[in-house]
Amino acid sequence: MEEQLLATATVGKTHGVNGFIKINSLSGEYDHLMKLDSCILKTRDGKQVAVTIEDIEVHSSNILFK
Numbered sequence: 001m002e003e004q005l006l007a008t009a010t011v012g013k014t015h016g017v018n019g020f021i022k023i024n025s026l027s028g029e030y031d032h033l034m035k036l037d038s039c040i041l042k043t044r045d046g047k048q049v050a051v052t053i054e055d056i057e058v059h060s061s062n063i064l065f066k
Contacts, residue, residue: 020064030063
């Protein structure tokens with residue numbers, strides 16, 4: 001049986017020079033994203049890449065992942 005995943009956010013533009021990217025919640029809620037230490041990204045060509053989240057910061061109304 002194939003594993004099914006639930007999309008909770010999209011990756012936005014880079015932020016600053018320290019390797020952060022903006023994360024856009026699909027639900028408008030960010031609390032659940034602040035608790036993550038890893039996630040699976042789906043690329044435009046359909047590949048799935050597991051990544052480790054090194055740091056999370058709140059900047060203005062955005063959440064940033066490194």
